Amino acid sequence: MDKKEQTKITDAYDTILILDFGSQYSHLITRRIRECGVYCELLPCTVKVKDLEFKPKGIILSGSPYSNHEEGAPHVDKQMFELGVPVLGICYGLQEVARVKGRGGEIASETGHLVQKREYGSATLNILGGAQRHELFDGFNGDQTRVWMSHGDHLDGLPQGFKVIGHTETSEYAAIAHEMDKVFGLQFHPEVTHSEEGAKILRNFAINVCECQSNWSMETFVDKEIQRIRGVVGETGRVIGAVSGGVDSTVAAVLMKRAIGDRFHAVLVDHGLMRLNESKNVKKVLDEQLGINLTIVDASESFLGKLKGVTDPERKRKIIGNTFIEVFEEQAKLIDAEQSEKIEYLVQGTLYPDVIESISFKGPSATIKSHHNVGGLLDTMKLKLIEPLRELFKDEVRKMGLLLGIPADLIWRHPFPGPGLAIRILGEVTPAQISIVQQADHIYMSELKANNLYNQISQAYAALLPIRSVGVMGDKRTYEQVIALRAVESTDFMTADWFDMPVKVMKRISSRIINEVHGVNRVVYDVSSKPPATIEWE
Numbered sequence: 174m175d176k177k178e179q180t181k182i183t184d185a186y187d188t189i190l191i192l193d194f195g196s197q198y199s200h201l202i203t204r205r206i207r208e209c210g211v212y213c214e215l216l217p218c219t220v221k222v223k224d225l226e227f228k229p230k231g232i233i234l235s236g237s238p239y240s241n242h243e244e245g246a247p248h249v250d251k252q253m254f255e256l257g258v259p260v261l262g263i264c265y266g267l268q269e270v271a272r273v274k275g276r277g278g279e280i281a282s283e284t285g286h287l288v289q290k291r292e293y294g295s296a297t298l299n300i301l302g303g304a305q306r307h308e309l310f311d312g313f314n315g316d317q318t319r320v321w322m323s324h325g326d327h328l329d330g331l332p333q334g335f336k337v338i339g340h341t342e343t344s345e346y347a348a349i350a351h352e353m354d355k356v357f358g359l360q361f362h363p364e365v366t367h368s369e370e371g372a373k374i375l376r377n378f379a380i381n382v383c384e385c386q387s388n389w390s391m392e393t394f395v396d397k398e399i400q401r402i403r404g405v406v407g408e409t410g411r412v413i414g415a416v417s418g419g420v421d422s423t424v425a426a427v428l429m430k431r432a433i434g435d436r437f438h439a440v441l442v443d444h445g446l447m448r449l450n451e452s453k454n455v456k457k458v459l460d461e462q463l464g465i466n467l468t469i470v471d472a473s474e475s476f477l478g479k480l481k482g483v484t485d486p487e488r489k490r491k492i493i494g495n496t497f498i499e500v501f502e503e504q505a506k507l508i509d510a511e512q513s514e515k516i517e518y519l520v521q522g523t524l525y526p527d528v529i530e531s532i533s534f535k536g537p538s539a540t541i542k543s544h545h546n547v548g549g550l551l552d553t554m555k556l557k558l559i560e561p562l563r564e565l566f567k568d569e570v571r572k573m574g575l576l577l578g579i580p581a582d583l584i585w586r587h588p589f590p591g592p593g594l595a596i597r598i599l600g601e602v603t604p605a606q607i608s609i610v611q612q613a614d615h616i617y618m619s620e621l622k623a624n625n626l627y628n629q630i631s632q633a634y635a636a637l638l639p640i641r642s643v644g645v646m647g648d649k650r651t652y653e654q655v656i657a658l659r660a661v662e663s664t665d666f667m668t669a670d671w672f673d674m675p676v677k678v679m680k681r682i683s684s685r686i687i688n689e690v691h692g693v694n695r696v697v698y699d700v701s702s703k704p705p706a707t708i709e710w711e
């Protein structure tokens with residue numbers, strides 16, 4: 174994205190910079206800081222001060238799976254400590270603080286040997302100073318608090334100029350501070366909820382120590398984002414947007430509508446792989462209820478034609494991804510032909526987790542599945558991107574959607590993948606197979622809603638398996654296909670567990686599908702977690 178084109182969100186809010194050393198808890202630090210009304214950004218730990226696009230009001234160094242002395246262990250740009258802003262190191266971050274600010278050699282590694290010294294789990298932090306305790310502990314209930322430890326290495330000595338402000342039975346330097354330089358270190362993890370008063374520490378750091386204003390709220394963010402979009406697009410500019418009717422693109426579309434009205438052109442590509450009546454329903458809600466200028470492009474012939482005979486999951490995904498691009502190119506040209514001003518921008522519903530994943534210092538992870546990616550449009554279409562949600566997590570997007578007046582049932586919809594039913598029909602995708610899975614899925618969703626289960630589940634769908642099995646219906650032998658029902662609970666869709674579905678409901682769903690959907694004589698329930706399975710079957 175051409176960031177220079179856009180005024181930055183960090184210009185509008187005091188910002189805490191969180192440097193990610195690869196800890197599994199880094200996102201939680203981000204969450205905790207935002208929960209205090211302070212804006213923050215998570216960047217890879219390898220980012221250099223000279224490349225920073227904003228001046229942070231404070232810096233937090235996260236934990237890490239690495240051991241600090243290990244070869245290849247990531248290290249912070251020492252100039253971060255010369256910005257004159259407070260720094261807080263958490264676990265590995267504390268060890269980095271000691272590496273940079275200490276006399277050197279104080280980090281003892283117990284990894285590999287002396288395993289008994291490793292510390293995982295709950296510990297009691299003794300806060301020093303009584304009533305004069307350090308300002309990081311302002312508002313604490315007493316001189317002791319439960320904290321969560323997860324480390325193999327520890328500090329062997331106190332770096333010069335630092336003092337101890339808290340210790341545990343096993344950790345002499347559990348919390349340390351350099352008052353003059355405003356550099357702090359915690360051996361425990363304040364960001365996890367198991368550290369009972371940990372959130373207070375992060376709040377105290379951001380608001381008391383770094384003096385950040387607590388003004389980051391969804392309301393102010395929406396207002397500022399609308400202003401920003403208007404500034405970027407200008408008085409007359411037109412924008413095209415890929416809108417699926419899913420949560421992310423709907424929220425992005427409503428925001429765009431607020432910002433530039435009908436100069437925003439939403440395009441839904443109907444690839445023929447949508448759920449039953451999906452395009453019609455989306456049109457009704459987006460166009461009629463939310464007033465979005467939405468065009469539905471029926472490209473099913475093209476998609477289904479190209480998918481003919483294809484059974485390999487990755488090939489299906491690539492064909493669909495590429496065809497999306499073609500349809501968009503055509504569509505942009507059509508709109509251009511009608512309007513005096515050419516379309517310059519494309520709106521995407523990119524969320525923060527996508528951004529974080531793509532900037533990880535460890536590099537992109539192995540390709541498990543090629544997600545259809547509208548980002549691929551960039552090179553060919555020469556369109557510049559507007560990504561109004563790229564700073565937000567999914568639940569923040571939902572919050573924004575509710576604030577923008579989007580109906581709650583749309584906001585709480587389960588995610589639906591871009592490639593649609595093609596990756597839920599195992600084997601070849603044909604109109605007959607699409608019809609079977611659409612009907613089964615429709616029954617499944619209706620029953621989940623009727624039984625008040627839909628909102629307890631993060632994502633549910635029916636998949637059609639390419640095998641046939643023998644059954645008996647009305648005294649006759651049948652030899653038909655199998656529907657697999659999937660329902661998972663997940664917070665970020667990176668990991669998931671299968672949903673404990675009430676047997677009574679399963680019985681009803683199974684019986685309805687077998688009775689009502691021709692071509693199916695067996696229904697199974699998928700009891701695999703992710704990992705090792707994934708949420709979608711392909």
Ligand SMILES: Nc1ncnc2c1ncn2[C@@H]1O[C@H](COP(=O)(O)OP(=O)(O)OP(=O)(O)O)[C@@H](O)[C@H]1O
Pocket residue numbers: 414415416417418419420421422423440441442443444520521522523547586587588589590591592
């Ligand atoms: N059928 C479609 N037509 C147009 N754009 C689409 C279509 N399917 C997906 N997209 C684009 O791809 C993006 C990513 O899809 P994704 O499924 O992650 O998000 P979503 O559909 O907006 O929300 P949800 O996660 O709730 O399904 C969408 O935000 C949208 O821009």
Ligand SMILES: O=c1[nH]c(=O)c2[nH+]cn([C@@H]3O[C@H](COP(=O)(O)O)[C@@H](O)[C@H]3O)c2[nH]1
Pocket residue numbers: 490542543544545588589590591592632666667703706707708709710711
């Ligand atoms: O927009 C999308 N385009 C895709 O190509 C795609 N593939 C998977 N998904 C969704 O991502 C989440 C994780 O899915 P998996 O466990 O199957 O990888 C689940 O929510 C899936 O539905 C996609 N979404």
Ligand SMILES: NC(=O)CC[C@H](N)C(=O)O
Pocket residue numbers: 196235236237238239240241263264265266323324325326327
């Ligand atoms: N959670 C952490 O940051 C751990 C840091 C380092 N890997 C250790 O074991 O001490």
Ligand SMILES: [Mg+2]
Pocket residue numbers: 417419420588589590591
């Ligand atoms: Mg979707």
